Amino acid sequence: MSNNPYIVDTNWLSERLDDPKLRLLDATTFLKIPDKEGDVGVWSGRDAYNEGHIPGAVFADLLKDLSDPNGKLPFTVPPREQFVRVMEELGVGEGTYVVIYDQGAMVGSPVVAAQWASRLAWQLRYEGFDDISVLEGGFQKWKDEGRSVSTEAGHYPRAHFTGERRxxxxxxxxxxxxxxxxxxxxxxxxxxxxxxxxxxxxxxxxxxxxxxxxxxxxxxxxxxxxxxxxxxxxxxxxxxxxxxxxxxxxxxxxxxxxxxxxxxxxxxxxxxxxxxxxxxxxxxxxxxxxxxxxxxx
Incomplete structure (x- = not known):
């Protein structure tokens, strides 16, 4: 089980940014809610990540890398082998703990929820990894508090992902x-x-x-x-x-x-x-x- 809280605040994260065991993941995805014509849209948050993110964070692409490429529906869980490979490339595995955030990206909605971060947290738990926290308020709260923002891509050493699917x-x-x-x-x-x-x-x-x-x-x-x-x-x-x-x-x-x-x-x-x-x-x-x-x- 996780040694860290399910949800952490910005102070908690700020104090741990230099921890070599931390893996900070930006899971931003954009969803346009239906308008009067019923139009919807969904797109990756990679460009937004490139424009600015919490220092050290790496981008976890829920849409392109962490969904089933052959799924009939968007965002269904990918094959375990695919998920494990992506997590290992992002540095998530034995001896690490994960904090996930997003940009609260439900376009056109005032709703405050970390649903993209929680989606990735759920996928990690589903695949057997527990030491995960979601950042309260996400990137927007981090910026609102005047904390540092980076445009430099983060990178972590490749990891060995263990655990069994639940x-x-x-x-x-x-x-x-x-x-x-x-x-x-x-x-x-x-x-x-x-x-x-x-x-x-x-x-x-x-x-x-x-x-x-x-x-x-x-x-x-x-x-x-x-x-x-x-x-x-x-x-x-x-x-x-x-x-x-x-x-x-x-x-x-x-x-x-x-x-x-x-x-x-x-x-x-x-x-x-x-x-x-x-x-x-x-x-x-x-x-x-x-x-x-x-x-x-």
């Missing part, structure tokens, strides 16, 4: 179908209340998976300070839907398995360890007419 951290469509009627599983829709109720046209079909509950991933941090709320406030959101019951399993889902990892990380932080992420999420579910959806609350 299938229990990933939920499939079939797992979710079974969970719909299992009182021992809490299905959490991590999208906005409007998406949950079916008031938007974001996905091929409207609504949410039957018997799932809504905990919006954007409600866990202060929009102005970019700080994550304290545990007592975070706990309220999940306790009311029964997600902190240690005797239950939780499956989080969203649009494409990104925002769901932020909810999963917060749940882990609050002590709920039995959490899986539905990797296909609504992109997969809503594309299959045999998968039921309901609208309203």
């Amino acid at each position: 299938p229990n951290l990933l939920a499939t469509k079939e797992d979710v179908k079974k969970a719909m009627n299992d009182e021992n599983v809490v299905l959490i829709n991590s999208l906005s209340p409007a998406d949950f109720k079916g008031e938007t046209n974001t996905y091929p079909r409207k609504g949410h998976i039957p018997n799932s509950v809504n905990v919006f991933f954007g409600n866990h941090a202060d929009e102005k300070t970019r700080e994550v709320f304290d545990d007592s406030r975070l706990r309220e959101s999940f306790e009311k839907v029964g997600a902190l019951d240690p005797n239950k399993k939780v499956i989080t889902y969203c649009g494409g398995g990104i925002a769901a990892t932020w909810n999963a990380l917060i749940l882990n932080k609050l002590g709920q360890k039995n959490v899986a992420v539905y990797d296909g999420s609504m992109n997969e579910w809503a594309s299959d007419p045999d998968c039921p959806l309901i609208t309203g609350s």
Whole structure:
């Protein structure tokens, strides 16, 4: 298990920037939310990284390097061999610990969440690496505080990645179908209340998976300070839907398995360890007419 907190602040990171065991990863990816015409877009954050990043950080490309190149959906987990190779090239492996951040890059949205950083953190845990923290407030908070920014590409020595894949951290469509009627599983829709109720046209079909509950991933941090709320406030959101019951399993889902990892990380932080992420999420579910959806609350 990790010796470091699930979420760390900028002071914590600043004090450790020169630690030779640190591996600082910039996981920035840009997602354009649907406009009135329904247009969406997603692109790598590599150019943004080149324009400025936290000193020493290396860029981890979730879109191009850390997703399945043959996947039918964007951002599905890549083959383990691919993921391990990329991590080793980035210097992540035995004897290191990882801090991940992003630029909060959901274009056109005020939501404060480290969903791209949490996505990579979840992938690392899925592949058996635990010593990971996500930076609170990400790069934007770092810059807002006047901390140093670099345009020099970071580099770490090649590492040896160990650990074994944990299938229990990933939920499939079939797992979710079974969970719909299992009182021992809490299905959490991590999208906005409007998406949950079916008031938007974001996905091929409207609504949410039957018997799932809504905990919006954007409600866990202060929009102005970019700080994550304290545990007592975070706990309220999940306790009311029964997600902190240690005797239950939780499956989080969203649009494409990104925002769901932020909810999963917060749940882990609050002590709920039995959490899986539905990797296909609504992109997969809503594309299959045999998968039921309901609208309203």
